[in-house]
Amino acid sequence: MYIHINSHFAIGVIIASLFNPLFNFDLLEFLLIVFASFLNDFDVFFSKYAKDHNHRNLITHSIIPSIVLIILGIVFYWPALFISGFAYFIHIVVDTFDWGTNFFYFPQRTFGLRLLIKNEEENLSEHLSQYNNPESFFDFKYYNNKISLAVEVILFVVMIITIIFFALEFMFIIFFYFLGLYFHLARHFRLKKIEKEKENQE
Incomplete structure (x- = not known):
């Protein structure tokens, strides 16, 4: 499973919406939770x-920032900050499923199931060399994975349902979901064009 930024956004909206009836968030608090998710x-x-120039080896892709946010949320008795830490933590957990992430940071080791790269990990450089742009390998792995696509659709549907029922006043922020989706689709078709040109040259 590989989660795009728009789906992380959807998870943030779901979390913020579910907690909204309990804490009656204002716009700033709702956005804080959503932004923390991506x-x-x-x-x-x-x-x-980062180690190996992989951004997931940075401290920002470990659980440390989420723990800090949760502690600060408790200290200042600010539910929105506490839940933001929870949303951040969920992002890190989700990232362990696709390529993995530096979960604990200090061991400087990639942690997770790494479902999208498990079979190619040992000969990754060989697989990357088959593409004109190495990013294409990761992008195509996602779009050729039916589970990943299904998860993205499910998250979108759940996001719409939860915000309608629990946070209708914040419905307008769904617009930003489509910005994230556009970014990924534009990159996907750009990479397809690059690889198509390589095929034509061969």
């Missing part, structure tokens, strides 16, 4: 500082 994926811009 914000750490922007650490990709700092990949050059």
Whole structure:
């Protein structure tokens, strides 16, 4: 299972919506929870500082930030911050299923089931060399995986249902889901075009 940023966003909306009747979040609090569910994926811009240039080896892709948020939420008695930490933690757990992540950080080891790369992990460089752009390997693995696509659809449906029933006043933020979806689809078709050009050259 490989989760795109729009699906992490959906998980954040689901979590925030489910807790909304209990805590009656204002807009800032609701957005805080949603953003906490996907914000750490922007650490990709700092990949050059990570082990093996893999952004998932950064501390932002460990459980440490989520623990900090949860503790701060308890100390300041701010439910939204506590739940933001929980949403962050869920992101890290979910990431263990596809390529894995540096869950505990300090061992500097990738942890998780790594379902999308388990068969190719030993000869990964060989598999990557088959593509014009190495990103294509990871992208195509996702879009060729029916379970991943099904999970994405299910998360979208559950997101819509939960926000309608529990947080209808925040319905407008669904717009940002489609921005994330557009980003991934645009990249997918760009990579397909790149690989198609390589095939034509051969």
